[in-house]
Structure formats: C-alpha cells, structure tokens
Amino acid sequence: MVDTILVPGKTVPLIVFLVIVVSMYLMMRYASKGKVPTIRTLPAYGAITEAVGRAVEVGKPVHYTTGTYTFVGQTAGGSAALTAGLSLLAYISDLCLSKGATLISSCAYPEVMTIESEILRGSYLKAGMGDEYAEVEHLRYVPIVSSCAPFAAGVAGWIEREKPATNFLLGPFFFESLIIAEAGYHAGCFQVAGTTSAGYSAFFLACCDYVLIGEELYAAAALATNDPIQAGSLRGNDVNRVWIIALIVIGVVVTLLGMKTALVNLLSI
Amino acid sequence: MSFLRSRYINVAIIFIAAFLMIFTYFFNVKVLSDAATLVQTTVSLFAAFTLALGAMNLTLIAYRQVQKKAPTALFSVLAIAVMLMMIITGLIPPLMNSPQFNWLYNNVEAPTDSTMYAMMVFFVASACFRAFRARSKEALVMLVVGSFIIFTYAPIGATIWPGLPAIGSWIEKYPMTGASRGFSIGVALGGLGIGLRILLGREKAVTGE
Amino acid sequence: MSESKGILDKIENMDVRIIYILVIICIAIPIIRPMGLPIPISESTISAYDFINKLPEGSVVLVGFETGAAGWPELGPQLNIFMQHIFDRNLKPIIVSGNVDGAQLAEMYTIPKMIKPGKVYGEDWVNLGYIAGGESGIAAFASRITSVTPRDYFGTPVEDLEMMKNVTSAADFKLAIVCSWGTPGHADYLRQYTTKFGVPLIVGAQTTTVPAIVPFYQSKQVVGYTNGLRGAGEYEILTHHPGYAVASLDAASSYHLVVFVLIVIGNLAIVAKRFVKKKEGT
Amino acid sequence: MSMWDILGNWINAILTIAIISFAVPGENIFYRIAEYIMIGITAGYAVVQGMRVVLNLGISPMMSGQAYMLLPILLGLLVYTRFSKQYGYLSRWPIALMVGSGIGVSIRAIPEVDIMNQIKASFLPLVGVNWDVAVSNIILLIALLSTLFYFFMTVEQKGPLRQISVVGRYSLMILFGAYWGSQLMTRSTMFIGRMSFLIKDFLFPMLGLG
Numbered sequence: 017m018v019d020t021i022l023v024p025g026k027t028v029p030l031i032v033f034l035v036i037v038v039s040m041y042l043m044m045r046y047a048s049k050g051k052v053p054t055i056r057t058l059p060a061y062g063a064i065t066e067a068v069g070r071a072v073e074v075g076k077p078v079h080y081t082t083g084t085y086t087f088v089g090q091t092a093g094g095s096a097a098l099t100a101g102l103s104l105l106a107y108i109s110d111l112c113l114s115k116g117a118t119l120i121s122s123c124a125y126p127e128v129m130t131i132e133s134e135i136l137r138g139s140y141l142k143a144g145m146g147d148e149y150a151e152v153e154h155l156r157y158v159p160i161v162s163s164c165a166p167f168a169a170g171v172a173g174w175i176e177r178e179k180p181a182t183n184f185l186l187g188p189f190f191f192e193s194l195i196i197a198e199a200g201y202h203a204g205c206f207q208v209a210g211t212t213s214a215g216y217s218a219f220f221l222a223c224c225d226y227v228l229i230g231e232e233l234y235a236a237a238a239l240a241t242n243d244p245i246q247a248g249s250l251r252g253n254d255v256n257r258v259w260i261i262a263l264i265v266i267g268v269v270v271t272l273l274g275m276k277t278a279l280v281n282l283l284s285i
Numbered sequence: 286m287s288f289l290r291s292r293y294i295n296v297a298i299i300f301i302a303a304f305l306m307i308f309t310y311f312f313n314v315k316v317l318s319d320a321a322t323l324v325q326t327t328v329s330l331f332a333a334f335t336l337a338l339g340a341m342n343l344t345l346i347a348y349r350q351v352q353k354k355a356p357t358a359l360f361s362v363l364a365i366a367v368m369l370m371m372i373i374t375g376l377i378p379p380l381m382n383s384p385q386f387n388w389l390y391n392n393v394e395a396p397t398d399s400t401m402y403a404m405m406v407f408f409v410a411s412a413c414f415r416a417f418r419a420r421s422k423e424a425l426v427m428l429v430v431g432s433f434i435i436f437t438y439a440p441i442g443a444t445i446w447p448g449l450p451a452i453g454s455w456i457e458k459y460p461m462t463g464a465s466r467g468f469s470i471g472v473a474l475g476g477l478g479i480g481l482r483i484l485l486g487r488e489k490a491v492t493g494e
Numbered sequence: 495m496s497e498s499k500g501i502l503d504k505i506e507n508m509d510v511r512i513i514y515i516l517v518i519i520c521i522a523i524p525i526i527r528p529m530g531l532p533i534p535i536s537e538s539t540i541s542a543y544d545f546i547n548k549l550p551e552g553s554v555v556l557v558g559f560e561t562g563a564a565g566w567p568e569l570g571p572q573l574n575i576f577m578q579h580i581f582d583r584n585l586k587p588i589i590v591s592g593n594v595d596g597a598q599l600a601e602m603y604t605i606p607k608m609i610k611p612g613k614v615y616g617e618d619w620v621n622l623g624y625i626a627g628g629e630s631g632i633a634a635f636a637s638r639i640t641s642v643t644p645r646d647y648f649g650t651p652v653e654d655l656e657m658m659k660n661v662t663s664a665a666d667f668k669l670a671i672v673c674s675w676g677t678p679g680h681a682d683y684l685r686q687y688t689t690k691f692g693v694p695l696i697v698g699a700q701t702t703t704v705p706a707i708v709p710f711y712q713s714k715q716v717v718g719y720t721n722g723l724r725g726a727g728e729y730e731i732l733t734h735h736p737g738y739a740v741a742s743l744d745a746a747s748s749y750h751l752v753v754f755v756l757i758v759i760g761n762l763a764i765v766a767k768r769f770v771k772k773k774e775g776t
Numbered sequence: 777m778s779m780w781d782i783l784g785n786w787i788n789a790i791l792t793i794a795i796i797s798f799a800v801p802g803e804n805i806f807y808r809i810a811e812y813i814m815i816g817i818t819a820g821y822a823v824v825q826g827m828r829v830v831l832n833l834g835i836s837p838m839m840s841g842q843a844y845m846l847l848p849i850l851l852g853l854l855v856y857t858r859f860s861k862q863y864g865y866l867s868r869w870p871i872a873l874m875v876g877s878g879i880g881v882s883i884r885a886i887p888e889v890d891i892m893n894q895i896k897a898s899f900l901p902l903v904g905v906n907w908d909v910a911v912s913n914i915i916l917l918i919a920l921l922s923t924l925f926y927f928f929m930t931v932e933q934k935g936p937l938r939q940i941s942v943v944g945r946y947s948l949m950i951l952f953g954a955y956w957g958s959q960l961m962t963r964s965t966m967f968i969g970r971m972s973f974l975i976k977d978f979l980f981p982m983l984g985l986g
Binding site (some may be wrong): 106129212214246255 | 291307309310312313314335337339340342346349373397398399401402404405408409411412413414416449467468469470471475476477478479480481482483485487488490491493
C-alpha cells in the first residue's frame with residue numbers, strides 16, 4: 017500500500033525534508049521560549065547605521081531596493097532573500113525616520129510594491145508621522161515583465177540625476193545589481209549590499225563599501241528584526257549544516273573503504 | 286465582514302496551496318494530484334492577471350504627475366503613449382501576431398531591452414578594473430582566479446597558451462565546485478527556513494499584519 | 495617623485511569613459527575584420543552533441559526558449575544551432591517559454607532560419623507558447639501539458655495537433671533542452687522535469703551561470719551543457735554549420751584581452767605606487 | 777526593403793545609440809526618452825500577453841464547457857482591488873495562492889536537488905585514483921567543508937574555528953573570481969549582438985558596403 021502511494025525514489029528526500037523542517041521548527045520554538053541564540057558579529061550590519069548617518073549629514077535621501085524579484089513563480093532562495101530584504105527595509109526605514117533622513121525605495125513588481133508600501137506606512141505611523149507618508153513620493157515603481165532592463169534603466173538613471181547619499185541593495189538580484197551599483201559608485205553613494213546569489217555578491221564586492229554574502233543576509237535580517245523566530249531558524253540552519261558536514265565526511269570515509277555504491281544506493285531510495 | 290480582513294485567511298490559503306504542492310511531490314494520490322494541477326492552472330491564470338498591474342500603475346503615476354505639472358510628466362505621457370500603441374497593435378488579429386505588433390517588438394522593444402542588457406559590458410569592464418586589484422590577499426586570490434577563468438572562456442586563451450584554459454577548467458572543476466556547493470547548500474537551507482516561517486504565518490511582511 | 499605619483503594616481507582613478515570607449519573600439523574592430531582564431535571544443539559541448547546525435551528519430555524533445563530579447567544575443571545562437579541539429583536529426587521539438595516573449599522570439603528569429611523544407615507545423619514541430627506562473631506553471635505543464643497550454647502559440651487547441659496526440663506529459667519527452675537567462679532556468683527544469691520525470695536535461699547556458707551548472711554536470715544531473723556564445727560556436731563547428739557564433743567570438747576574445755590588459759595596468763600602478771612610497775619613506 | 781523596414785532599422789539604431797549614450801558621455805535627455813519608451817513598451821507588452829493567457833487558459837475553456845473556470849477568473853479579478861482603499865485587502869487572496877504554490881513548488885525539491893544530490897556527488901575517491909585526481913578531490917572537499925563552515929551564523933568563530941572560516945572565505949573568493957571571469961563572456965556577447973546590428977545591418981548597408 018505504502019509503496020504504491022509513495023513516489024519511487026522519494027523516500028530519502030522525504031526523510032531529509034522532514035528532518036530539516038522538524039529541526040528548524042524545534043529551534044524556532046526554543047528561541048521563542050527565550051533561548052535566543054546569539055548571532056555572530058557582522059561588520060556590514062553595523063555599517064547600516066553609519067550609512068544612514070551619512071545621509072543625514074549630507075542632507076540627501078537614502079535609496080533602497082530589493083531588486084527585481086517577486087514571490088510568484090520564483091525560487092525559494094529568491095523568496096528567502098526578498099523576505100530578508102523586506103525585514104531590513106522595515107528596520108532601515110525606522111532608523112531613517114528617527115534620524116531624520118528621507119528613504120526612497122524602488123521596486124519592480126506590484127506584489128512587492130504593495131508589501132513595501134505597507135511596511136513604509138507602518139514605519140511612518142510608528143514614528144507618529146503618518147500624514148507625511150505618500151506612496152508616490154517614497155516608493156518608485158518601475159514595472160518590468162520578463163527582463164529587468166527597464167528597472168535597471170529607471171533606477172540607474174534616477175541615481176545619476178538625484179545622487180542620493182546612501183544606497184542600500186539588499187535582497188535577491190539579477191543583472192540590474194551591477195548597473196545600479198555602478199551608478200551608485202559613480203554618484204558617490206555610500207553603498208551597503210547583500211544578496212544570496214554568488215554571482216551578484218561578486219559584483220557587490222567590487223562596487224560597494226560593505227557586503228553581506230549569502231546567508232549573512234538572513235543573519236542581518238534576524239538581527240534587524242530582533243525576532244527570536246528568525247534567530248531560531250538560523251540556528252536551525254546551523255544544526256542541519258552539522259549533519260550535512262558529517263554525512264559528507266562519512267561518505268568520503270565509506271568511499272575510502274570501497275563501499276561507496278552501497279551508500280549511494282541507500283541514499284537513493 | 287471584518288474576519289475577511291484577517292491575515293489568517295492569507296496564511297490558510299498559503300498553507301493549503303503549499304501543502305498540496307509538497308504532498309503531491311512525495312505521494313501519489315490521484316484526487317490531490319488533480320487538485321494540485323488545478324491550483325497550478327489557477328496560479329498561471331492569476332499571474333496573467335497581475336501582468337496588467339504594471340500598466341495600471343504607470344497610468345496612475347502619469348496621471349498624478351500631469352495633475353501636479355511635475356517636470357517628469359512629459360516623459361510619463363510618452364511612456365503611456367508607447368504603451369497604448371503596443372496594446373492596440375497587439376490586439377489587432379491575429380492576437381499578438383499582427384505585422385504592426387511584430388514591427389514594434391522588433392524595432393522598439395527588442396533593441397531597448399537588449400541594449401540595456403548590453404550596457405553591462407562597460408560596467409563589468411570598469412568594475413573589473415577596480416575589483417581585480419591586489420589590495421589584500423583575498424583580492425589577490427580573486428584576481429588570479431578571475432584571470433585564469435577569463436582565458437578559459439575566451440577562445441584567445443588557448444591561442445596564447447593551452448595551459449591557461451586547462452588551469453582555468455581545473456579551478457572550475459575542483460575548488461570552485463566545492464565552494465559553489467557549500468554556498469548553495471547554505472542558501473537552500475535558508476530558503477527552506479523562510480518557506481517554513483511563511484507557512485507558519487511568522488513572516489508578517491509576506492502574510493500581512 | 496610626486497610627479498610620477500600623480501600619473502600613477504591618474505591611472506588608478508582613470509576616467510571610466512576612457513575604458514568605455516576602449517571597449518567599444520575593441521569590440522567593433524573584430525566585427526568589421528574578423529581574425530579567425532581557432533576554437534577548441536569543450537567536453538561538455540561534445541557530450542550534449544553526442545546525446546542529441548544518439549536519440550532515435552522521431553523522439554519528442556522539449557526546447558525551452560527561456561529568454562527575452564535582451565538575452566537573445568547569447569542564447570539565440572545556441573537555440574538556433576540546437577534547433578537546426580534537431581531538425582537535421584528528424585527529432586520532434588516542442589517549443590515552450592516561461593518568459594513572456596520567448597515563444598515569439600522562436601517564431602521570429604529561429605524557425606524561419608532553421609526550418610528545413612518539408613517540415614510541417616503540428617506534425618514535425620509545435621510551439622506551445624507562453625507558460626505563466628513560473629515554476630508552478632512548469633510543474634503543471636510537466637504533469638499535464640494541456641493544463642496550462644490548452645492552445646498553442648497560434649491559438650489552435652493542442653488536441654488538434656497531430657504530433658501531440660501521444661504526448662500528454664513530461665513522461666513522453668526523451669530530452670529537455672533549456673536555454674535560460676534567469677527564472678525559469680536550469681534549476682526549475684531540473685526539479686520539475688529531471689527529478690520528477692527523469693527527463694535528461696541539456697542546458698544552453700549563459701556563461702555567467704556556468705559556475706552554477708558545473709556542479710550539476712559533475713553530479714551527472716545535467717547530461718551536457720554549452721557555454722554561451724562560445725558553446726554555440728563549438729556546436730556550430732560540431733554540426734558543420736559555422737555561422738554567427740563562430741564569426742562573433744573574435745570580438746569576445748579581443749574584449750577579454752583588453753579587460754585583462756586594463757587589470758594588469760591597474761595592478762602595476764598599485765605596485766609602482768607602493769614602490770614609490772617605500773623610496774620616499776627611506 | 778520597404779519603407780517600414782527602413783524606418784524600423786533607423787528607430788532601432790537610434791534607440792540603441794541613445795541607451796549607449798548613458799555610458800559615454802553620460803546621463804542625457806536622449807537616454808531619458810529611451811528609458812521611458814522602454815518602460816512603456818514593456819508594460820504594454822505585458823498587458824497583451826496577460827490578455828492572451830486569460831483568453832486561452834480561462835475564457836475559452838469556460839466557453840467550451842468547463843464552466844467552473846469562471847471561479848478562478850473572478851478570483852483573479854480580485855488582484856485589481858488593490859487600487860481601492862475599502863476592498864484592497866481582497867487582492868491579498870490571489871497573491872496568497874500564488875505565494876503558497878510558489879513556495880511549495882520550490883521548497884519541495886530542495887532536499888533532493890540542492891542537498892542530497894550535492895552531498896552524494898561529494899563522496900569522492902581519495903585512493904585508487906591517480907595522485908593528481910586525489911589531490912584535486914581533497915582540495916574540492918576542503919573548499920566545500922570550509923565554505924559550509926564559514927556560514928555558521930550562531931556560533932562565534934574563535935581560535936582554530938576561525939582558521940577554518942578564513943579558508944572558507946578564501947574559497948568563496950575563488951568562487952567570486954570565477955564568477956567575475958565568466959561575466960566578461962556573457963556581457964561581451966550581448967554587446968557584440970548590438971554592435972553587429974549597428975555595423976553589419978545598419979551602417980554597412982547605408983554606406984553601400986557588403
């Protein structure tokens with residue numbers, strides 16, 4: 017009975033799926049009960065405050081973008097980075113309002129725009145400046161369809177013209193990353209960037225003052241939101257990493273003993 | 286009707302849809318598989334509906350700019366005019382296949398899109414000029430690896446010295462593959478974590494307040 | 495001393511426009527006057543070529559035109575040469591795209607060039623058009639084709655197409671080829687076609703995504719890949735149809751060379767500056 | 777060539793040059809015009825594409841007997857309520873379905889594609905192969921394990937752990953260097969496409985050259 021219901025070859029993936037999900041859930045529960053794990057220090061995260069401070073000094077706006085990604089029909093890694101970027105948007109928007117800097121965010125998809133608009137409005141309400149929020153002024157929406165070219169063109173052009181003091185690029189990115197980051201570099205912006213794509217992290221290393229590489233973006237989001245659940249899920253990642261490392265080492269040892277085929281077959285059930 | 290505004294409806298919809306997709310991947314249950322396919326068809330349909338949102342927002346922005354007589358109003362009006370041209374020619378039968386539509390696509394959309402993409406050629410060159418400077422040991426590693434890969438991909442590398450692409454391919458096949466695997470396993474774990482948080486309704490950014 | 499330092503500073507902080515103009519020149523010259531540098535053929539391209547070459551005639555092959563107009567200069571040559579090889583081998587391609595304009599690009603730029611006389615639409619090849627909904631859409635397409643594409647690109651119901659009579663899901667595909675510049679990309683195809691239905695996958699890659707594809711090729715989840723314009727050029731040579739890709743590769747080479755020279759100059763300036771500083775210090 | 781073809785070629789070339797002018801000499805009015813044309817035309821294309829999918833996937837099946845397709849169509853229309861203050865929350869429902877299905881579809885395969893298959897591919901032989909392959913495999917494993925280690929986020933990395941993490945950082949630099957090298961090829965290809973058009977399809981015919 018079970019054989020006919022369970023798709024062949026999916027037993028191990030199902031077990032792995034359950035192991036990861038359950039361990040993460042447990043870590044999140046521990047964290048929400050007060051055992052919040054500490055997150056290691058990230059220089060780029062500390063630079064966010066400095067970046068906003070610089071914008072206040074110069075009296076020019078702060079620009080923020082999560083790039084051209086949306087939740088619909090994209091990869092999980094992308095959704096995760098986008099969610100992290102949105103958490104950081106909330107944090108940075110609060111920071112800007114408390115220090116007196118103007119934040120302008122650019123986005124490319126209507127779903128993301130709706131969410132960002134809610135975040136910004138909430139931030140203004142929290143600071144007691146609910147009346148001052150205007151979607152048209154604080155959110156730049158450059159619609160795109162399949163190619164991020166219009167977004168890249170629109171944002172890079174705007175940065176060249178307005179020359180904001182600070183430019184945040186936090187989220188999942190496509191090739192617009194380099195066009196926007198280069199425009200920011202030449203406009204003299206202080207840039208803090210972070211993404212989960214290896215290729216675009218490399219871009220950011222060349223153009224930006226501080227970079228959050230890969231999972232450091234998730235860690236920064238957890239630090240920013242101060243949310244025990246997010247910290248717990250980071251701990252969950254670490255726990256799973258331990259057995260992944262162990263399994264690789266075991267696999268190498270088993271291969272040394274000449275029993276690789278048996279292990280691979282076992283893991284392919 | 287205030288319960289309709291509750292975020293728990295969103296969370297419930299997200300959870301059910303995601304559960305269907307995950308369950309039918311691991312298990313064969315005909316009824317649920319059919320339901321999953323129907324949901325996916327519906328998602329495709331919804332995605333098609335959202336495609337028009339961009340145009341609507343653009344129109345709204347243009348309208349407000351004209352009202353305020355903003356300096357960018359003229360540009361926005363130009364964008365709207367072009368947009369209408371594209372829509373009208375697209376609707377001439379055969380749908381999206383009329384010569385007028387293809388002409389616009391071929392001579393306006395395709396060149397602007399691909400030239401913007403092609404602009405990267407400049408930015409990559411100037412950023413490379415900056416990135417590949419041996420300021421630190423880390424940058425030196427990047428510089429050396431990058432140089433070998435440059436000559437692995439460009440045919441000229443083999444003309445200069447056949448060893449160049451050989452070393453480049455080795456880097457790609459061993460140390461880079463290792464680092465790439467480590468990087469992407471981590472990102473994948475993070476993706477699962479965030480997926481779980483969304484399913485549990487713990488990501489207020491996504492599910493709404 | 496300070497004079498030489500000034501020059502070095504200038505080199506280090508060169509006006510980017512000089513770089514930009516250099517780039518334009520170094521790409522334009524080989525286009526006007528190609529040099530004909532030899533193109534060594536990579537193992538991954540050969541393995542893709544061999545796989546297609548060994549498929550039995552009449553096999554159904556899914557070809558994903560996952561690109562917009564902007565990605566065309568890199569992915570188009572690969573798609574063109576794949577399609578040409580497919581038609582030469584009398585395989586039956588199904589064209590789809592998760593990008594809004596991919597199917598249109600196929601109709602405008604590939605089919606008119608690569609089609610062989612005697613091939614009939616609906617019997618020898620079909621274009622099922624756009625699949626909305628990203629990876630969800632692909633997953634639905636894989637489990638039942640008509641669930642997301644009930645009609646083809648031209649509006650004909652899929653049931654009425656001769657070739658699609660016995661093709662209902664991804665289980666009927668003998669091969670999937672994807673040329674993608676983002677999402678949906680090789681990862682989505684791997685998850686939905688290869689992992690779920692066991693369809694072998696060939697990737698026509700953008701060079702930038704090759705580092706992400708190599709691990710999958712190493713782990714044998716991808717049977718072969720072509721690396722950007724370079725890969726297209728290699729494939730053109732393998733199939734004895736040298737064309738656009740082969741002719742354009744010289745320009746790519748000269749660009750790489752110029753960038754490399756720039757990098758060297760930038761680093762020499764740094765080293766020289768350090769040297770000057772040291773001398774001033776003593 | 778017809779008049780339309782010639783006109784098209786000219787527009788094509790002018791727009792291309794207008795956008796390139798963003799790099800040399802810099803931001804200018806022509807670039808700005810091209811920028812807004814690009815934004816407008818993409819939005820227009822999306823509208824027509826959306827209509828076609830709705831027609832094929834929703835309306836025509838509904839007309840040919842699948843009456844239940846009316847429901848998804850009506851729900852899809854809720855997307856547009858976001859412009860209303862009163863009913864804006866309704867637009868969240870279709871988006872929730874898209875988000876849920878998107879997350880489900882993408883995370884369900886992660887354990888297999890991104891984790892297990894990658895682990896299995898890392899069971900590399902260290903003996904019984906040529907020494908160069910063995911050394912290469914060891915290097916791969918070091919890069920893999922140290923990179924994995926680098927991303928331990930909830931552990932403060934001190935002492936010997938710090939050293940592993942440093943190796944991980946260098947491995948990442950190898951990865952980034954490789955990405956940089958690969959960028960040049962893709963990006964030059966794009967530009968070659970545009971230059972080929974400008975030179976071979978526009979300039980040469982105009983000057984009467986082959």
